[in-house]
Amino acid sequence: xxxxxxxxxxxxxxxxxxxxxxxxxxxxxxxxxxxxxxxxxxxxxxxxxxxxxxxxxxxxxxxxxxxxxxxxxxxxxxxxxxxxxxxxxxxxxxxxxxxxxxxxxxxxxxxxxxxxxxxxxxxxxxxxxxxxxxxxxxxxxxxxxxxxxxxxxxxxx
Numbered sequence: 185x186x187x188x189x190x191x192x193x194x195x196x197x198x199x200x201x202x203x204x205x206x207x208x209x210x211x212x213x214x215x216x217x218x219x220x221x222x223x224x225x226x227x228x229x230x231x232x233x234x235x236x237x238x239x240x241x242x243x244x245x246x247x248x249x250x251x252x253x254x255x256x257x258x259x260x261x262x263x264x265x266x267x268x269x270x271x272x273x274x275x276x277x278x279x280x281x282x283x284x285x286x287x288x289x290x291x292x293x294x295x296x297x298x299x300x301x302x303x304x305x306x307x308x309x310x311x312x313x314x315x316x317x318x319x320x321x322x323x324x325x326x327x328x329x330x331x332x333x334x335x336x337x338x339x340x341x
Contacts, residue, residue: 189239189261193331196233196257196308198319233318235259235328247309248275254311259328263307265300268292274312278320279304285325289315 234256238244244260252272260266266277271294279287279301287303291312308315308326320326 189237189259191240191243192237194235194237194259195329195331196235196259197327197329198233199325199327233257235331237261237328254309257308257310257314260307260309262305264302264304265298266292266307266309267297268294269297271295276310276312276315276320278308278310278315278326280306280308280326282306283325284328286320286322289321 235258236256237259238247239261244263247260247266248254248258249270254273254275264279268275274291274293276289276291277298278289281287281303282305284306287301290298292298308320310318315321
């Protein structure tokens with residue numbers, strides 16, 4: 185059974201993104217330990233990306249509405265799709281499965297509706313262009329290290 189996330193903060197780490205690897209080898213080399221900390225991340229990958237976790241209905245509904253920009257990323261969980269109605273800026277959207285592997289990545293301009301992805305359990309949002317810069321693309325795995333106000337990440341069986 186998958187654990188439950190709570191609203192809070194954390195740090196996002198990309199495993200196997202920026203150096204052109206597909207992520208599979210990086211997973212075997214120690215992507216995260218039992219406490220959810222990132223290990224084995226080589227130079228060149230985006231490390232320490234500030235993350236806001238929106239797990240409650242209210243936090244997910246608010247999302248990025250009313251903001252002029254975003255520092256870091258926003259994780260919506262559970263979620264399988266998003267929209268950009270009433271938003272002020274374009275965003276990159278990464279759809280993640282239950283193991284935090286990227287299923288699909290798209291850029292959405294304001295006023296658009298993103299199609300839900302069947303295998304998606306979480307959605308990662310960032311300002312347009314940043315996910316590519318961080319090396320987030322289809323098949324790459326991300327690791328979330330919880331911040332002081334967030335509980336440990338859910339276990340996946």
